[in-house]
Amino acid sequence: EEELDMRDLVHDLLNEARRLSGGRHSISCEAAPGFLRGSREDLRSAFSNLVSNAVRYTPAGGRIVLRWMLRDGKGVFSVEDSGIGIPEEHLPRLAERLYRVDRGRSRASGGTGLGLAIVKGFAEAMGLAVSASNRAECQGACFTIRFDDSQLREWNEQ
Numbered sequence: 001e002e003e004l005d006m007r008d009l010v011h012d013l014l015n016e017a018r019r020l021s022g023g024r025h026s027i028s029c030e031a032a033p034g035f036l037r038g039s040r041e042d043l044r045s046a047f048s049n050l051v052s053n054a055v056r057y058t059p060a061g062g063r064i065v066l067r068w069m070l071r072d073g074k075g076v077f078s079v080e081d082s083g084i085g086i087p088e089e090h091l092p093r094l095a096e097r098l099y100r101v102d103r104g105r106s107r108a109s110g111g112t113g114l115g116l117a118i119v120k121g122f123a124e125a126m127g128l129a130v131s132a133s134n135r136a137e138c139q140g141a142c143f144t145i146r147f148d149d150s151q152l153r154e155w156n157e158q
Helices: 007-022 040-057 088-093 103-109 115-126
Strands: 002-003 024-032 035-038 061-069 073-083 129-134 141-147
Touching: 002 007, 002 040, 007 024, 007 035, 007 040, 007 061, 035 040, 040 061, 040 073, 040 115, 040 129, 040 141, 115 129, 115 141
Parallel strands: 024 061
Antiparallel strands: 002 035, 061 073, 073 141, 129 141
């Protein structure tokens, strides 16, 4: 484990998302100051899977927002998009290995059906909560990983 500056990591992910998008999306980030204890490789892999899914399943012209915030003593990383959304009946099964909401669309966009399973495996190994929800106000989806206070070190503690 190491202490990761979450602002730096979120900005790295922002740059990755912009490269993947190739200018087809409006991509932004909001990152509060703070540090997270964990494996850089594992965190980056989990977060990157959420980011690449947002780029993959958001139509050109859509919006993607990466967020790192501290809320109620917890660290919260989320990826929100204005994409196609997820039918409610599929939300509980999204993180199953090889599960696809729409097999044809997943193959066409290059999905393997493993990305969210990787995120879920990472989260379970760290005892974290991962959630997926639809955004009623403008379609799209939001994926969130919550970290407890034992994994955080606030900016002012350095």
